[in-house]
Amino acid sequence: DQQVKQNSPSLSVQEGRISILNCDYTNSMFDYFLWYKKYPAEGPTFLISISSIKDKNEDGRFTVFLNKSAKHLSLHIVPSQPGDSAVYFCAVIQGAQKLVFGQGTRLTINP
């Protein structure tokens, strides 16, 4: 039973354009959400997070939006750069700091 879903396995975006990655979750009690980025042969690295008391959090080119009523969050990357090509995982923290991941979306930025 997948509690965190990323329905797009892959996404291809032109350099300089906006990349939008989406994530849906099932439990309205989740209160903290994170995005991780993963390059091949490396562990995931933390990118940005958002608490359920907010609907937007911004860090440079990265912005995460949270829509609690729809149980949906998205990551926007503007402008997209070739180094952004990676697999992006959405994750939630539930209970006692339990970290649960989605399936991931492979983002490819084309020059």
Next chain:
Amino acid sequence: EAGVAQSPRYKIIEKRQSVAFWCNPISGHATLYWYQQILGQGPKLLIQFQNNGVVDDSQLPKDRFSAERLKGVDSTLKIQPAKLEDSAVYLCASSLTGGLRTEAFFGQGTRLTVV
């Protein structure tokens, strides 16, 4: 600040053999996680420790997998006997705890191939 250290980076074993992975978390991080990531999937939590106590091991196949965290610091994950479907990357992560919502930091992982 040193990151999460894992060893070995790669391991190839035959099915029915045993294997062990080691993890050294970031100093001061009370929470330690072991994840299994099968190719094309997201990381799946196997076990979560807080200090040297188990918080969650609901998805750990306990008939063949075991893990311990000695003195609340280093941890080992063991598989005995291994099956073909255990081929995956095993990721260790650590985080601060104490009721804070905070990110976890990951090691580079151990890629296990069972043949």
